[in-house]
Amino acid sequence: MRHWRMRTVRTGLGALSLGLCLAVTACGPSPEPVPTPTVAPAPVVDISGTGGQAPVFTYTAPLLVETPLTEVVWTGDGEPVVDNQPVLLKIYSENATDATVVRDDFASLPKPYLLSPESIGSDLYTVISGQTIGTRILHVVETDDVPLVMSIDILSSRAVGEARAPADGLPTVEYDANGVPTVSVAAEAVPPTSPVVQQLIRGTGAQITAGQKVMIQFVAVKWSNSELFDTTWGADLLPETVTLGEDQLIEGFDEGLVDLPIGSQVMLVIPPGLGFGPSGNDLSAETLVYVVDILAASPAA
Numbered sequence: 398m399r400h401w402r403m404r405t406v407r408t409g410l411g412a413l414s415l416g417l418c419l420a421v422t423a424c425g426p427s428p429e430p431v432p433t434p435t436v437a438p439a440p441v442v443d444i445s446g447t448g449g450q451a452p453v454f455t456y457t458a459p460l461l462v463e464t465p466l467t468e469v470v471w472t473g474d475g476e477p478v479v480d481n482q483p484v485l486l487k488i489y490s491e492n493a494t495d496a497t498v499v500r501d502d503f504a505s506l507p508k509p510y511l512l513s514p515e516s517i518g519s520d521l522y523t524v525i526s527g528q529t530i531g532t533r534i535l536h537v538v539e540t541d542d543v544p545l546v547m548s549i550d551i552l553s554s555r556a557v558g559e560a561r562a563p564a565d566g567l568p569t570v571e572y573d574a575n576g577v578p579t580v581s582v583a584a585e586a587v588p589p590t591s592p593v594v595q596q597l598i599r600g601t602g603a604q605i606t607a608g609q610k611v612m613i614q615f616v617a618v619k620w621s622n623s624e625l626f627d628t629t630w631g632a633d634l635l636p637e638t639v640t641l642g643e644d645q646l647i648e649g650f651d652e653g654l655v656d657l658p659i660g661s662q663v664m665l666v667i668p669p670g671l672g673f674g675p676s677g678n679d680l681s682a683e684t685l686v687y688v689v690d691i692l693a694a695s696p697a698a
């Protein structure tokens with residue numbers, strides 16, 4: 398009798414268990430626990446140095462890059478970069494397989510790009526987009542099976558500072574939201590007979606000298622009617638690099654930039670004798686007005 402009652406209890410529990418299985422789901426083994434995904438460790442890279450010199454990287458080569466690393470070393474106090482507008486990048490990079498230098502813009506010049514994936518590549522675009530001028534970024538990534546360690550400095554593509562109005566009698570300058578200058582010459586203004594160098598924004602960088610490569614933005618108009626005849630500003634246009642003192646430029650332009658500090662904006666008024674000369678050029682008899690932004694220069698010899 399006792400044994401039978403124990404069996405009755407067991408039978409009742411079995412029925413209850415079966416009912417629960419049918420009510421919820423088919424009975425079967427418990428599901429396997431979902432594995433916790435593992436995160437690849439970020440590469441260990443230290444960076445040191447100041448903005449005016451190539452950085453120093455510290456890492457163990459060959460560096461294994463399982464996951465890209467992007468860190469803001471310092472944040473610049475300039476304006477945010479703008480899509481499809483020019484941006485200057487000064488990059489120093491090493492092949493982290495053996496720490497050999499791949500690119501060193503500190504030994505030459507920064508390079509201008511339009512801020513778009515097509516111009517700088519989707520990876521760099523993602524890294525730079527949303528940052529501000531003056532920012533330095535450490536970026537570690539593997540490209541074509543090569544681990545790269547790079548420092549990216551974001552520089553301004555125009556002179557930045559408090560603008561001063563030109564002296565009386567000189568053309569006036571107005572700017573749009575992106576800093577593009579528009580030069581206007583008053584109809585009654587008398588062109589000067591000697592070259593004029595008028596600083597509009599005084600830069601804080603080193604003075605440039607003859608023989609240096611200089612990166613500039615500029616607009617150029619005729620004094621006679623304010624007609625624009627040359628510019629580096631505009632859709633799909635980028636700053637240009639010129640070399641001072643090597644007969645690449647008209648005389649008044651060449652001489653007007655020497656000894657000016659990097660970061661300056663300057664108005665150059667060039668009379669016909671120092672412009673395109675008696676060459677039959679349409680501009681040979683014109684007084685020329687340039688507004689030039691001095692963005693960067695190669696290391697002095």
